Amino acid sequence: MTDNGDRFVNRAMEHLQHLSVTIGPRPSTREGEREAARYAAQVLKAAGVQHVREEVFSSGRETYWPYALALATGFLGNLLYLARPTRRRGVLAALLNGLGAWAFYAEANFDDHWGRRVLPTGVSQNVVGIIPPRGEVRRRVVLVSHLDTHRTPVFYNSPLLLRLFSTLVGAAFVSLLISAVATALRAIAWFPAVRPLLRLATGFQAFALSLSLQAQTTPHTPGANDNGSGVATVLALAERLVAEPLAHTEVWIVLTGCEEVGAYGIDAFLKAHGHELRDADFINIDMVGVGMPAVLTREGLVRSYHPHPELLRIALEIAAEHPEWSAGAHESGAYTDMGVIVKHGYRGLVIDSVVPPEHPAAAYMGYWHQLRDTFDNVERACMEKVHRFTWELLRRLDALA
Secondary structure (H helix, E strand, O other), X not given: OOHHHHHHHHHHHHHHHHHHHHHOOOEOOOHHHHHHHHHHHHHHHHHOOEEEEEEEEEEEOOOOHHHHHHHHHHXXXXXXXXXXXXHHHHHHHHHHHHHHXXXXXXXXXXXXXXXXXXXXXXXXXXXXXXXXXXXXXXXXXXXXXXOOEOEOOHHHOOHXXXXXXXXXXXXXXXXXXXXXXXXXXXXXXXXXXXXXXXXXXXXXXXXXXXXXXXXXXXXXXOOHHHHHHHHHHHHHHHHHHHHOOOOOEEEEEEEEOOOOOOOHHHHHHHHXXXXXXXXOEEEXXXXXXOOEEEEEEEEOXXXXXXXXXXXXXXXXXXXXXXXXXXXXXXXXXXXXXXXXXXXXXXXXXXXXXXXXXXXXXHHHHXXXXXXXXXXXXXOHHHHHHHHHHHHHHHHHHHHOO
């Protein structure tokens, strides 16, 4: 990397320290997230980024309340039926389980649903700015990263616990569907297996509900890797893009709020500006502080979302030419802001990182959603590689403009 590039990596580390140490935890819709947004806006304005502003929107406040509400609704229906298995209660149990399954699926797929209408909301903000090219605008790229941090549930303490939790949550969702069908059949006709099925389903729902409620009692992570590293990288790239503008590519900087509670921020941004950016390339940078940078080929909790083929092809070409910068491609069962971007038909790509099995952080999944996710555990080498990789990707997209 040139000395100039080193300077901007150093800037990224300064931004990361401010976000994860000076500010610390940045809960969605709360003061930490707002302070991070103010800091990001100040950095962009000082760098000379144009049209910098904070755009406010309404959002859910918590990650697990919608799922807890969905599970509790089905759980209540099953308890009512098991206490007195009448036809009328069968209809009620079917209705409650159906409502729970709807809320669960919709929440996992970033869709509106009845649960979001009854749960508390708060005010959040996106930070937006624009960097013009040297010449005529022929292409637009949007650099995206989220400001907020997650809670620290017990099931994020190890890969095994997370796999067990993911399996259990999947089983709990299926149990809502099975309970809805079984009680509906019992309401209209004789169906002997209802009570054994409901007892099993109720057990799954109760356990998943208890874990969701436990998650709500935990503190928020300092969020150095997730996602101070992504925000710091985008801020440093913005500073470099002002100093070294691309030839024909206009770059939008979008730092989103409330990604952790259902990607509300990116959804609000697309509603406000999607018509301006229909042909833009969205590059989302998320968790790039530990291990080796990589690109996602699939993400999603229920439905699968995939990157745009052209963006993926170019990224993998860079990875093949510079294996010292990137570990290539991998999949994830979680979600990023890119899920909403791709869902709405935009061109998207995620740059994140993978942690090799021999890495000390492998047992902690890169400190994902843990109190260990601190500035001291972020690796400058990983931040440097992602800066190189993303800068080269921007240059190649600009060359195609």
